[in-house]
Amino acid sequence: MGSNSSPSSTIPIFSTFTSPFENSPRADAARKPLSLWPGMYHSPVTNALWETRSKIFERLLDPPIDAPPQSELLTKTPSQSRTTILYNFSTDYILREQYRDPWNEVRIGKLLEDLDALAGTISVKHCSDDDSMTRPLLLVTASVDKMVLKKPISVDVDLKMVGEVIWVGQSSIEIQLEVIQSTNESSDTSKSIALTANFIFVARDSKTRKAAPVNRLLPETEQEKLLYEEAEERNKLRKMKKGDGRKEFENGEVNRLEALLAEGRIFCDMPALADRNSILLRDTCLENSLICQPQQRNIHGRIFGGFLMHRAFELAFSTAYAFAGMMPCFLEVDHVDFLRPVDVGDFLRFKSCVLYTEFEDTDQPLINIEVVAHVTRPELRSSEVSNMFYFTFTVNPEEKAVKNGRGIRKVVPATEEEARHILERIDAKFLQSVKKVNK
16 A cells, blocks of 8 residues: 555544433433444444545535636645544444444445545545635546455454555546454554455546546555556556457357356256256346435435445345355455446335356355346336446355355356356456456
């Protein structure tokens, strides 16, 4: 992440509500368990971040009438956008309860919210021109390039989240985030990194809604220069996949497509003879729906991207659980695309499925989940894809042994469209892994 000696703004995080029983004369007489206290939507991190950048937001929300766009781009360093979040789990027991999952670890869904909120704050820091008379940029999450959980995150140990801008393009920026949880067992700082994530934000002119140029970035340290070069390569790869991926697939993948469809046809045509260790993709699906509420909006009045990731993760976890018959273990977010904004009042449908499974490591097979969010308008008889999420889970070997060796099924497609989609995702993930090995 950059030099340790670089300046960093640090934001301490506190629980967002106090105990209704403290400072009360009857506190000992009628104490309800923490799980029964009334909650609130926004996470403590979201509240702290939005309060921290409130001065910038005042201009974002109410710019001068007919304010001109930024006339001159600035050059900033990664250290100028670097921001640190501190979770005082060891001393703040209410904060701890807000983040605790049933297994005494941090809720990954809430962490996804916080990561998106922190990335948004960092993008605002980098793109601000400090001129109150110019029109501010509209910054939106375009995608999550990769997010990897390196080790379980305890809810009883203090946690730190650090992020900075590592690359900029013409109108896009990449932000790298690290979640750090130190233990007394090891002094190696690299072993303290619990999760890494890379977010892509794009800038739009707040008046015309067209792509807008962003401030330049000047890496200073060797580590910052290396991160910039790696991000530049990822950007080239994204452009290549967008431009040539479909054509290459159509020209060279007919045999793979046919092999993948062969078993699915048996399920459809002769189900009694189908392999009991396989299952049709459509039989792994789950779905839920919601109306987007005002409490879930961001400063631009749109639905907060972190909220969408949180809901998608919860559905993906449930899908993996129902499919495996065992408690799944989250490994990574392969990719997230934010294709169109979601507004307050939208009818949003999340549809999930097990896209494919991998068995290279039989003790820990991989379960790859796709979640697609649709903005549905019944009165217009329309439905548009707003977001696509890809998650990878596995199962704990110990739990698998307890289940008498129950195996994870192979997922097969029933249609050519499903088969093409599976192969596209397999190839995309393979390219990511090749890039990682070559570094």
